[in-house]
Amino acid sequence: GENVEQHPSTLSVQEGDSAVIKCTYSDSASNYFPWYKQELGKGPQLIIDIRSNVGEKKDQRIAVTLNKTAKHFSLHITETQPEDSAVYFCAARDTGFQKLVFGTGTRLLVSP
Amino acid sequence: KAGVTQTPRYLIKTRGQQVTLSCSPISGHRSVSWYQQTPGQGLQFLFEYFSETQRNKGNFPGRFSGRQFSNSRSEMNVSTLELGDSALYLCASSSGLGQDIQYFGAGTRLSVL
Numbered sequence A: 001g002e003n004v005e006q007h008p009s010t011l012s013v014q015e016g017d018s019a020v021i022k023c024t025y026s027d028s029a030s031n032y033f034p035w036y037k038q039e040l041g042k043g044p045q046l047i048i049d050i051r052s053n054v055g056e057k058k059d060q061r062i063a064v065t066l067n068k069t070a071k072h073f074s075l076h077i078t079e080t081q082p083e084d085s086a087v088y089f090c091a092a093r094d095t096g097f098q099k100l101v102f103g104t105g106t107r108l109l110v111s112p
Numbered sequence B: 001k002a003g004v005t006q007t008p009r010y011l012i013k014t015r016g017q018q019v020t021l022s023c024s025p026i027s028g029h030r031s032v033s034w035y036q037q038t039p040g041q042g043l044q045f046l047f048e049y050f051s052e053t054q055r056n057k058g059n060f061p062g063r064f065s066g067r068q069f070s071n072s073r074s075e076m077n078v079s080t081l082e083l084g085d086s087a088l089y090l091c092a093s094s095s096g097l098g099q100d101i102q103y104f105g106a107g108t109r110l111s112v113l
Helices: none
Strands: A004-007 A010-014 A019-025 A032-038 A045-051 A056-059 A062-067 A072-077 A086-094 A099-102 A106-111 B005-007 B010-013 B019-024 B031-038 B042-050 B053-057 B064-068 B074-078 B087-094 B108-112
Touching: A004 A086, A010 A019, A019 A086, A019 A106, A032 A062, A045 A056, A045 A062, A072 A086, A086 B042, A099 B042, B005 B087, B010 B019, B019 B087, B019 B108, B031 B074, B042 B064, B042 B074, B053 B064, B074 B087
Parallel strands: A010 A106, B010 B108
Antiparallel strands: A004 A019, A019 A072, A032 A045, A032 A086, A056 A062, A062 A072, A086 A099, A086 A106, B005 B019, B019 B074, B031 B042, B031 B087, B042 B053, B064 B074, B087 B108
16 A cells, blocks of 8 residues: 655744655555645644646645656745644555555744 | 534543544535544544445554444444544545545544543
8 A cells, every 4th residue: 555754754944944845655656645734733734735647736835846756745835934833744645545645744843 | 615523622531431423524525534643653544434335444443433424424433442542533524435635624632541
């Protein structure tokens, strides 16, 4: 089955800096890669996703890139703000069982 | 449009008891998935229901079970609770089976003493 690794586990940046979180996956047939943001006391919220037929997708300050050959995808947040502080999870859809397999999460702290 | 609703938000149980958690998906959504979230194991898939049938199951013991009703609402049950079952249980809904985008509820925090 699918296996997803995520790095780093924690990331501290200054407000206005960029943040990059990286994930690798094992199943070359996986075709859907969402990113979720989880704030304290809340469930994960989908912030951006990408499918295997595109290499990059942007939504304002957030972008995701996908390298199918290397089997890795990354989340890029530009001009970070304190409200970006949260735990971020990447995931890949297991094509065999059609379920989402999540990375272990990255705790992002944006300091003013 | 209301989001995914999970009840109760918090539960405290003792070892050996059983517990039932409830999830109401987004209106019109027919697929419900359940996940267990712990600091050590992260987000682990439990099972997925669609049209009142379990379509997919993760690697959890038989003490974990679920069901889905005709209105797409779902419940999950854990019997003979163990200390290690303490976790945040998350429900996610999607519009149909195999549909990619999943929307999560706020979860039920279960503490087993």
